[in-house]
Amino acid sequence: MSTALAERVSAASGPQAPSRAGRPGGAARRRRLAPQWFLAPALLFYAIVVLYPSVAGGYYAFTDWAGGAEANFIGLDNFREMLDDQAAVASLRNTLLIAVSLTVVQSGLGLLLALALNSAIRARNLLRTLFFAPMMMPPVIVGLLWQYIYTPGGPLDTALGALGLGGLIQSWLGSSDIALWSIIASVIWHHVGMSMVIFLAGLQGIPWELYEAAALDGAGKLRQFLSVTWPLLGQAITIATALTMTSSLKLFDQVFVMTGGGPGVSTQTLSLIMYREAFVYGEYGYGSAIALVLTMIVAFIVFLQMSITRRGEVDA
Amino acid sequence: MLASSRRRVAVLTVAALSTGFLAACSDSNAQETNEPAPAPASSAELGGTLTIATSSDIGPKLFIDDFTAETGVDVKGTYAEAGALGEQIRIQVTSGTAPDLFRSAPGYAAPSSVLNLAEEGALMDLSDQPWAEFVPESFAPLQQLDDKTYAFPTYGQAMLAFYNKAVFEEVGVEPPTTWPEFIEVMDQLKAAGKTPIALGLADAYIMQFLPFALSSTLVNGQTPDFYDRLNAGETSFVESEGWRKTLELFLGLIEDGYTTPNPLGMPGDPAMQSVGSGEAAIVVMPSAASPVLAGFMEGGADQMGSFAIPATDDASETFVAFTPDYLVVNADAENADAALAFLDYISAPERTAEWAAEMGAIPALTNAEPIDNPLNQTVQPFLDEGRTAPFANHAWPGGQVAAALMEVGQQAVEGSKTIDDVLAAMDAAYQEAMK
Numbered sequence: 001m002s003t004a005l006a007e008r009v010s011a012a013s014g015p016q017a018p019s020r021a022g023r024p025g026g027a028a029r030r031r032r033l034a035p036q037w038f039l040a041p042a043l044l045f046y047a048i049v050v051l052y053p054s055v056a057g058g059y060y061a062f063t064d065w066a067g068g069a070e071a072n073f074i075g076l077d078n079f080r081e082m083l084d085d086q087a088a089v090a091s092l093r094n095t096l097l098i099a100v101s102l103t104v105v106q107s108g109l110g111l112l113l114a115l116a117l118n119s120a121i122r123a124r125n126l127l128r129t130l131f132f133a134p135m136m137m138p139p140v141i142v143g144l145l146w147q148y149i150y151t152p153g154g155p156l157d158t159a160l161g162a163l164g165l166g167g168l169i170q171s172w173l174g175s176s177d178i179a180l181w182s183i184i185a186s187v188i189w190h191h192v193g194m195s196m197v198i199f200l201a202g203l204q205g206i207p208w209e210l211y212e213a214a215a216l217d218g219a220g221k222l223r224q225f226l227s228v229t230w231p232l233l234g235q236a237i238t239i240a241t242a243l244t245m246t247s248s249l250k251l252f253d254q255v256f257v258m259t260g261g262g263p264g265v266s267t268q269t270l271s272l273i274m275y276r277e278a279f280v281y282g283e284y285g286y287g288s289a290i291a292l293v294l295t296m297i298v299a300f301i302v303f304l305q306m307s308i309t310r311r312g313e314v315d316a
Numbered sequence: 317m318l319a320s321s322r323r324r325v326a327v328l329t330v331a332a333l334s335t336g337f338l339a340a341c342s343d344s345n346a347q348e349t350n351e352p353a354p355a356p357a358s359s360a361e362l363g364g365t366l367t368i369a370t371s372s373d374i375g376p377k378l379f380i381d382d383f384t385a386e387t388g389v390d391v392k393g394t395y396a397e398a399g400a401l402g403e404q405i406r407i408q409v410t411s412g413t414a415p416d417l418f419r420s421a422p423g424y425a426a427p428s429s430v431l432n433l434a435e436e437g438a439l440m441d442l443s444d445q446p447w448a449e450f451v452p453e454s455f456a457p458l459q460q461l462d463d464k465t466y467a468f469p470t471y472g473q474a475m476l477a478f479y480n481k482a483v484f485e486e487v488g489v490e491p492p493t494t495w496p497e498f499i500e501v502m503d504q505l506k507a508a509g510k511t512p513i514a515l516g517l518a519d520a521y522i523m524q525f526l527p528f529a530l531s532s533t534l535v536n537g538q539t540p541d542f543y544d545r546l547n548a549g550e551t552s553f554v555e556s557e558g559w560r561k562t563l564e565l566f567l568g569l570i571e572d573g574y575t576t577p578n579p580l581g582m583p584g585d586p587a588m589q590s591v592g593s594g595e596a597a598i599v600v601m602p603s604a605a606s607p608v609l610a611g612f613m614e615g616g617a618d619q620m621g622s623f624a625i626p627a628t629d630d631a632s633e634t635f636v637a638f639t640p641d642y643l644v645v646n647a648d649a650e651n652a653d654a655a656l657a658f659l660d661y662i663s664a665p666e667r668t669a670e671w672a673a674e675m676g677a678i679p680a681l682t683n684a685e686p687i688d689n690p691l692n693q694t695v696q697p698f699l700d701e702g703r704t705a706p707f708a709n710h711a712w713p714g715g716q717v718a719a720a721l722m723e724v725g726q727q728a729v730e731g732s733k734t735i736d737d738v739l740a741a742m743d744a745a746y747q748e749a750m751k
Contacts, residue, residue, distance in 0.1 A: 175580070
């Protein structure tokens, strides 16, 4: 900057602020701290209802606390017990299967629906509402509804019979081979609207000019999707898959209502056995250990998944 | 970098929520209490608020208004399904916020069961209460610890076969009294195109009902000391002929097509409704659920009959699974006087009978006025002859054994496990619960 220009800028800036050297600390620091004092009540509340229970829960995972006054520190015993617990191992397998299946299928269906309903079809608003409507229902109600639909001789069997597809009729919730998939289908029906809305928001944020430019370059619909839509949907994909992954790793309500984890242990999830150990058997220490493991799994998988999906994000 | 750190913190925080709620119920203020509760206070000394939590408002609401008018005590009730209530009570006891008077399951079956809570000093000793002498002796193992009584039996419920009378009349069969007669009835119902037994095993707890009914005869009736010996480590479920026979008969009914097809896929309510509609004939369940079944029947309770399920060739060997429902007093009750007074109030013979009748149950105290209803007529002969036994799970040391029966039992129904597997799983769960 030239000396003349510096002088003009200085003149345009008006009176100089007093030098900080003349007022060490004082008002400036107080101004900086003031907003943080306003945060204090919320932070205190958060610490009491979230942080303290979480840390205490972590501690109880290393104890034999059974609900009474005593909680003895037992090191890693709860975690060793978990490795020998067939129900815990089966529930971990089921939980991971649910999470992967739901993330892939629900996100895929949500994207397809969003692409279809982002077009100019006349009934798009009605269809968006219809596909999103199940999201407004509580999971327990959805569980009861689908339990009824899957009842032997119930609506699903009747519909299949009427369509001449009677050979497809199964014991939807009564077979160890099928029950988990029946639950996954009901969860997809419940949540696909959420994925659809996230992808719709992403699609509507993509500038139309990019498609016009791609079309002028001779790109067909598939090339436009691969080269324009997919890269620019990166943020929506990150959000949709992260939300689906976290909610499916913690899936509880629908399983609890529809099968209770059965037949046998075929639909047990980590959330379900955590609940059972803690609140049905009163083994709060062991239940806390399962919760801690679930927490670690959720944190690790979601961190991994977000790291991968965020790499593909492109700003419009 | 900063954004990335924030994301990590956010992910960890969201994930941490799944552990948080388990710890929110720590800290216990339950204290040892060895002093028996005082006699109920007179009305003049009472007042304040009495907090009650039970699994149904049907019984309490009969008397709350009159009790309040007579004593000036304001009664605040909380009502929830028994399982959920038990879980809630367990947490409240631990955190010192349990109501003054609450429902508790018999024995040790759940963390909130009478004897588990009594062992940790969370319940008031009720041995000196005026009604204690009228508690049936057979209930002692379910509510006494060191010869002290810790629970008030509000009513008893029996595990029975409930049937649609119209279906029985249509097919021309009578309630059976022996196992061969039972199978004969099954055959006739099946031949008439009816589902003999409605079975909804998609709700896992229903897995317990038929085995409990059969084991009362085959285990408690045939080997009365089985659970004492099991507890002493002298025998096991695998070694029990009674339990093996129980599961053979139960699984045999399914294999022979006497139950709802694909019972593992059928929830409990639709199964019960199928009896109400006449599509099926019989459902086995605790008597406390009978008002629900009556509601599904066109003719209401008049169309519903009941009988004890036989398990042998000799009718005189049949036992009925019969177990009490309890109210207990919190050792740290804020208004213990009112709690004791309320129990004293409802223990009057006519009130005990009224409570039980309203619940579709059987009065539990021995001085209760008899109820002349069909259900009582089914159960009373067994009570008179001492041929009753508690529901099997009430003799077990925790919920794990029942869970093993339900989980591995479902797999046995499906065919992927054997009876030996079920019994071995019950043994393992018993050992686990005894730790």
